Structures are given as structure tokens and as C-alpha cells.
Amino acid sequence: MDISEAKRLEREGKLTDAEQACRRGLDAAPDDPGAVHLLGTVLHRLGKNDEALPLLERAASVSPENFAYRSNLAAVLGRLGRPEDALPHLQEAVRLRPSSPEAHNNLAAALEQLGRLRESAEELRKALERRRDYPEAWYNLGGALRKAGRVVPAASAYQEAVRYKADYFEALGNLPQLVSELGDAEEAIAWCRRIVELRPELPSPRSALLYTLHYSPRYDAERVYQEHREWGRLFCDPLREKIRPHENDRNADRKLRVGYVSPDLREHTVTKFITAALEHHDRESFEPFCYSDAEKPDAVTQRCKNAVEHWHDTRGVHDDRLEQMIRQDKIDILVDLRGHAADNRLTLFARKPAPVQVNMVGYFNTTGLSAMDYRITDALQDPPGASEHLHTENLVRLPHSCWCYTADDDAPDVSETPALKNGFITFGSLNKIVKVSEPCARLWAKVLEEVPKSRLLVSVAGADAAEPVGKRLSSFGLPADRVDILGKTGTSTQYLERYHQIDIALDTFPFNGITTTCEGLWMGVSCVSLSGGTSVSRAGRSILHAGNLPQLATDTPEQFLHVATQLAKDPPRIRDLRLTMRERLLTSPLMDHRRFARDLEAAYREMWRAWCELA
Numbered sequence: 057m058d059i060s061e062a063k064r065l066e067r068e069g070k071l072t073d074a075e076q077a078c079r080r081g082l083d084a085a086p087d088d089p090g091a092v093h094l095l096g097t098v099l100h101r102l103g104k105n106d107e108a109l110p111l112l113e114r115a116a117s118v119s120p121e122n123f124a125y126r127s128n129l130a131a132v133l134g135r136l137g138r139p140e141d142a143l144p145h146l147q148e149a150v151r152l153r154p155s156s157p158e159a160h161n162n163l164a165a166a167l168e169q170l171g172r173l174r175e176s177a178e179e180l181r182k183a184l185e186r187r188r189d190y191p192e193a194w195y196n197l198g199g200a201l202r203k204a205g206r207v208v209p210a211a212s213a214y215q216e217a218v219r220y221k222a223d224y225f226e227a228l229g230n231l232p233q234l235v236s237e238l239g240d241a242e243e244a245i246a247w248c249r250r251i252v253e254l255r256p257e258l259p260s261p262r263s264a265l266l267y268t269l270h271y272s273p274r275y276d277a278e279r280v281y282q283e284h285r286e287w288g289r290l291f292c293d294p295l296r297e298k299i300r301p302h303e304n305d306r307n308a309d310r311k312l313r314v315g316y317v318s319p320d321l322r323e324h325t326v327t328k329f330i331t332a333a334l335e336h337h338d339r340e341s342f343e344p345f346c347y348s349d350a351e352k353p354d355a356v357t358q359r360c361k362n363a364v365e366h367w368h369d370t371r372g373v374h375d376d377r378l379e380q381m382i383r384q385d386k387i388d389i390l391v392d393l394r395g396h397a398a399d400n401r402l403t404l405f406a407r408k409p410a411p412v413q414v415n416m417v418g419y420f421n422t423t424g425l426s427a428m429d430y431r432i433t434d435a436l437q438d439p440p441g442a443s444e445h446l447h448t449e450n451l452v453r454l455p456h457s458c459w460c461y462t463a464d465d466d467a468p469d470v471s472e473t474p475a476l477k478n479g480f481i482t483f484g485s486l487n488k489i490v491k492v493s494e495p496c497a498r499l500w501a502k503v504l505e506e507v508p509k510s511r512l513l514v515s516v517a518g519a520d521a522a523e524p525v526g527k528r529l530s531s532f533g534l535p536a537d538r539v540d541i542l543g544k545t546g547t548s549t550q551y552l553e554r555y556h557q558i559d560i561a562l563d564t565f566p567f568n569g570i571t572t573t574c575e576g577l578w579m580g581v582s583c584v585s586l587s588g589g590t591s592v593s594r595a596g597r598s599i600l601h602a603g604n605l606p607q608l609a610t611d612t613p614e615q616f617l618h619v620a621t622q623l624a625k626d627p628p629r630i631r632d633l634r635l636t637m638r639e640r641l642l643t644s645p646l647m648d649h650r651r652f653a654r655d656l657e658a659a660y661r662e663m664w665r666a667w668c669e670l671a
Contacts, residue, residue: 059091066098074098089118089125097128105132116145123152123159130162139169150179157187161196168200176200191221198230205544207237207518223254229261232268236490237517239525241271244490259291259403263396270421270567270592273493277590281446284424287396288448292406292425299427302411304388308668312342313386314660315410316364317401318393318418319349319371323356323548325571326393329417332460332649333656334363342657345385347378349399375404382409389660392428395419412663415449416458420570420592422447430663432656434458437598438591452659456645457602459595460652461574468549470580470638471556473631481624484513484558484581486551487572489525491564497532499586499613500562504538506621512539513558519543555579559630560623568596577603577641580634582623584608586616602646 062077078095085091096111112129119125126149133142146163153159164179180197184190198213211234217227231247248265255261266284269275275283316334320326337344345366350357353369361367366385370378378401382390390410394400395418405413408427415423416432423431431449434457444451475481483503485492492500492514504510512534516525522541530536545551552575555561561576563569563585569576573583573596585596585608597609608623610616623630641647 059085059088059094062091062094062098066094066101071098071102075102089115089122092118093122093125093128096132100128100132100135105135108132109136120148121152123149123156126152127159127162130166134166134169139166142166143170155186157183157190157193160186161190161193164193164196164200168196168203173200173204177204189220191217191224191227194220195224195227198227202230202234205518205520207234207516207521208524209520210234211238225251225254228254232264236268236271236488238521239489239492239516239528241268241490241493242274244268245272259287260398260400262287262290263400263402264398266396266421266424267398270590271490271493273495273566277443277446280590281422281424284396284422285448286424287402288424288426291403292427295406295408296426299408300383302408304386304411306668308665311340312388312660312664313345314342314389314391315345315347315382315385315387316391316393317347317349317370317404319351319399319401320393320418321346321348321357321360322350322352322354326418327356327360328462328571328574329459330393331360331363331462332652334360336650336653337364338653338657339365342660345387347382349401351399375401375407378404379407379409388412388664389414391416392423393418395421395423412667414452414660414663420595421590422449424448430659432458432659433591434598434602436601437594439594443591452663454652454655454659456648456651456655457598459570459574459599459602459646460649461578461641461646462649463575463578463647464548464552466549467578468553468556470634473559473627473634474557475559475627475630480509480511481507481559481627481630482511482513482557483507483560483562483620483624484555485562485564485569485572486515486554486558486576487564487569489514489516489521491567491569492529493564493566494532495613496565497529497534499616501533501535502617503562503620503624504535506617507624510538510624512562513542513554514539515542515544515554517544552579555581560584560620562620563596566590566593568593570595570599573599574603574646577605577637577646580637582608582630582633582637584610584616584620584623586610586613599646602644604640604644604646 059081062074065074075098078098081091092111093115096108099108109132112132116125116129126145130142130145143166146166149159150163160179160183164176167176177200180193183193194213194217198210201210214227214230217224228251232244235243245268248268251261252265269280344364346364347368347370349371387410389412392405392415406427413428414430415428426448428449430452433451433453435453438451516522526541555576558581561581561583563583565586566588576583587594587597600609610619
């Protein structure tokens with residue numbers, strides 16, 4: 057009676073009552089494998105996997121040919137992070153019921169966790185042969201293919217998952233990045249909008265949309281601003297009246313506590329531009345704190361940690377708790393290093409945990425938040441009068457540059473100019489392929505046309521993306537027989553060594569390169585950049601001027617074509633720039649770490665004085 061009642065209660069979702077009924081039933085029949093299995097299953101559904109495991113193991117040992125017993129035991133082992141132990145039970149489940157698509161799907165999931173991606177994909181195909189309209193299997197197939205670096209079929213698998221389950225949020229969430237890796241910004245934006253429509257209450261999908269908009273030449277600065285402001289209206293403005301007063305000491309000249317918030321305090325582009333400030337703060341006047349959401353801390357994390365007096369690992373800490381920590385630390389100036397990029401903390405900044413809030417380095421536009429007081433930039437990236445009306449923040453222009461690059465300690469040496477050996481000029485771009493917009497590709501095609509025998513080198517994230525990307529670039533006028541498309545490198549050193557193959561870098565637009573431009577310069581490769589109407593499309597201009605290379609920054613396509621082709625026709629100049637580049641950079645604002653820190657601190661002090669004067 058109790059076991060029948062327990063089954064009914066479990067079907068109705070009354071799991072606590074079902075557990076009690078199971079236990080009563082087991083008191084009456086302690087050796088009944090069905091009762092033992094049922095209690096284990098109920099405990100599993102209640103999240104009590106440690107208690108469920110011995111019960112399910114006991115049931116499976118008594119009835120090893122029972123499909124459900126094997127499957128549920130494997131599920132608990134998987135939930136406990138033991139895929140290797142789950143594997144033999146899943147294999148047995150498939151043997152017992154080879155016609156079950158769920159059995160093949162579950163086996164595939166364990167194989168993927170174990171890194172056996174080819175076998176995982178095979179099992180998923182078997183699942184889909186048995187049930188074509190199985191969105192979870194399509195989703196898992198997309199994941200296995202993506203881990204294997206197969207971008208094209210992974211994107212197709214996720215699209216199939218969405219075809220059979222239109223509101224499959226997890227599958228949709230992978231598509232913008234995958235189609236970006238194939239170079240299609242417009243399709244990526246379309247998928248982002250679909251996700252936003254599905255879950256309008258979530259801030260992160262709308263942030264992903266905002267970031268992706270910068271790749272497209274179809275969105276002017278005004279429209280991009282309005283999209284950012286909408287994020288602020290939805291997720292920041294409703295909190296305005298809930299912001300608690302700040303009790304910080306309004307002494308304008310005292311030592312200031314500055315907090316940096318980021319998931320990227322690790323080997324990442326952000327640390328290449330914020331390390332200078334962390335390591336060279338004036339400790340008599342500023343006390344730095346870091347709130348790190350880094351998922352996988354590394355040697356760069358440790359370097360940052362060594363550079364500051366206070367460090368908090370905050371990944372997984374809810375905004376409520378993190379706000380309390382920041383207020384308890386009495387932070388005066390809180391700095392966001394992420395903007396609308398993934399894993400951002402803008403919902404924290406919307407709560408205004410510090411009296412002065414600043415965005416810098418990790419983003420290249422307004423955040424759209426009324427609670428964000430300032431954005432760090434410079435007069436070349438944001439010329440006075442050009443973009444104040446496109447920001448919710450006040451723009452603070454550092455006097456020398458808003459970019460200060462820290463090169464890798466183990467970066468390879470600069471090589472000789474490859475044209476000397478090749479007998480022709482190699483142009484190149486190691487930016488994400490999605491940054492190569494149609495206008496950008498068409499202008500590059502004109503450059504190749506003007507420089508006989510020249511070639512273009514670009515890179516893609518997935519090895520199988522080369523063919524579709526090549527066709528896309530050809531449709532924009534780039535000659536297929538003069539474009540080399542390379543796959544992703546395995547290490548950062550291998551990536552930097554790619555610059556040994558490039559004579560002249562061509563910057564992308566409307567989304568300029570930032571880190572790639574600096575890395576290329578450090579490897580001796582001159583970069584020709586074209587400015588546009590948005591802040592990020594003027595990043596190249598800012599970086600080149602900071603690196604004492606203003607002659608490579610252009611304002612019109614005609615200038616870009618002229619500068620690139622004239623440089624290509626002057627190999628001695630290319631070589632001279634290449635071999636003297638590091639010396640040039642080390643004596644430039646782009647790599648003057650101490651001056652950057654002083655400029656930034658002066659800006660912080662002025663922000664603080666302004667807040668003190670509000671009293």
C-alpha cells in the first residue's frame with residue numbers, strides 16, 4: 057500500500073510525502089528492489105544524491121538487467137560528477153534497450169564529459185536516428201561538435217534543436233557566437249534579438265545583443281546609444297529610488313579606496329590594459345581593491361593579486377552580498393572593467409554600491425546606466441563634442457591615452473620582414489572574423505588590387521569555418537586565390553608567432569582591433585586603421601597615436617587605401633618600422649605604465665572632488 061501511494065505521490069510531484077511513504081514501504085519490505093529504487097529516485101529528485109546513490113546501487117545489483125535501475129543510477133553518478141563511474145551503467149542501459157533514443161543521449165553526455173567527443177557524437181546520431189524530433193539530443197550534439205572545433209555542424213545542430221523546440225533557451229544562447237565565428241554579424245544579431253524576445257526579463261541576453269551590434273555597419277552611433285539606453289531603462293532606472301545613501305568621508309584630499317570589478321583578472325585582454333594601473337598606483341594616495349569573478353584563476357590572476365592590497369574572489373557571489381562587501385570595504389570609486397561583455401556585473405553597478413562609479417578598458421561605449429558616473433576615454437577615441445550626447449556617463453579624457461598596453465613577458469622576438477623572403481607583401485588581420493564587415497572586406501580587396509602579388513592572411517576560430525568564411529569573403533570581392541585562412545592556434549605564443557607571417561596589418565571596421573592591434577605592433581607589424589562614427593571605430597586611431605604612429609591612422613577609405621598601398625610599396629620603410637617598433641612603443645604613452653597610472657589617478661581625484669562638492 058505504501059509503495060503504491062509513494063508512486064502516486066511521486067507522479068504528482070509531492071516528493072517529500074513520497075519519500076515518507078517509501079520509507080514506510082521499505083520498513084515492511086526491506087528487500088524489495090522496486091521499493092529501494094523508488095526511494096533512491098525520489099531522493100535524487102529532491103537533490104539528495106549522496107543518500108540516493110547507495111539505494112540505487114543496491115537496486116541495480118539485485119536486478120542488473122533492469123533498464124530503469126541502470127539509467128537512474130547513472131543519472132545520480134553523473135550529478136555527483138562521476139561520469140567515469142556512470143559510463144558502464146549507461147553502456148548497459150543501451151545494451152538492454154538499444155531502441156531507446158534517451159539511452160543513447162545519456163551515454164553521449166557522459167562520453168562528452170570524459171572528452172570522448174567522437175564517440176559522443178556517434179551516440180547522439182544513433183539517438184537522432186531513432187527520434188529525429190529530439191531537441192535535447194540535437195543540443196548535446198551541438199555541444200560535442202563545438203568542443204571538437206567543428207563550428208559549422210555545431211551551428212546546424214543547435215538550429216535543429218531550436219526547430220524542434222522554439223523556446224529552447226540554452227540552444228539559442230549558443231547560436232550568436234557560433235554564427236559570429238562564421239563571420240555573419242547580421243545573423244548573430246538576429247539570434248540575439250530572438251533570445252531577448254524569448255526572455256525579455258533577463259539582462260544578460262540584451263547585453264550580448266548590445267555587444268554584437270558593434271560588429272555591424274548597419275547601426276549608427278545614435279541607434280546603438282538608444283539600444284544601450286533601453287538596457288538602462290529596463291534594468292537600472294527601476295533601482296534608482298532604492299539606492300542607499302553613501303556615508304563615505306567627504307574629505308577631498310584623503311587616501312581613496314578604489315575597487316575594480318571584473319571576471320577577466322586572468323589571462324585576458326583586459327589585464328593587458330589594466331595591469332599598469334594596478335601595479336603602479338600611488339599607495340600613499342590610493343588603496344586598490346579587486347573583486348574578481350574569474351572562473352579559472354591563473355598566473356596572471358596571481359600577478360594582479362600581488363599588485364593590490366585587497367583581493368576578493370567573488371564568482372558566484374550574488375549582487376546583494378557583493379554590494380554589502382563593497383559598502384563594508386568603504387569603496388570610494390568603483391571601476392567596471394567589463395561593460396556589456398559576457399559575465400558582466402552591471403546589475404551590481406545599477407545598485408550604486410559606491411558613490412563614484414566608472415567604466416573603462418573592458419568596454420568601448422556607454423553602458424546606458426544612469427548609475428554609471430564616468431567613462432574613461434581620450435580625445436582621439438571620443439573627440440570633444442562628438443559623443444557626449446551618446447553617453448549616460450560623463451566622459452573623462454585622459455591627456456595622453458586611455459590605452460596602456462602590457463606585453464607578454466614571454467612574447468617571441470620580432471622577426472625579419474617576411475616580404476624579404478617571400479618576394480611579395482602579406483597583409484593580415486588576426487581579429488575575430490566577425491569584425492570583417494562587408495565594407496571592410498571590399499576596401500581590403502581594393503588594397504590587394506593596388507599591390508600586385510600581395511596576399512591577405514586572416515584567421516578563424518574553427519578549422520571547418522575556413523570554407524564558408526572564404527566564400528563569404530569572396531562574395532565581398534576578395535580574391536579567393538590570394539586569401540589564406542588559418543585556424544585557431546593552440547597557445548598564445550603560437551598566436552603571436554603568426555605575426556611573423558604578416559608585413560602589414562589591416563585594421564577592421566566598424567569594430568577596430570584593440571588588443572590585436574597592440575599585439576601586432578609589439579611583434580613589429582605596422583597597422584593601418586580607418587576611423588568611423590562610433591567610439592570603438594576610433595580605437596585604432598587612439599592606439600596608433602599613443603604608439604607614436606599617427607601616420608597610420610586614417611579618416612576616409614581613400615586615405616586608408618593610399619596609406620596601406622604606399623607603405624606596401626616601400627619595403628625598407630616596413631622593415632625599419634618593424635625592427636624599431638618595440639623601442640618606439642616603450643618610449644610612447646601606449647606603454648608608459650607609470651604615466652598612465654598618474655593620469656588615471658588624477659582623473660579619479662577630480663571625480664572624487666566633484667562628489668565631495670555635491671554635499
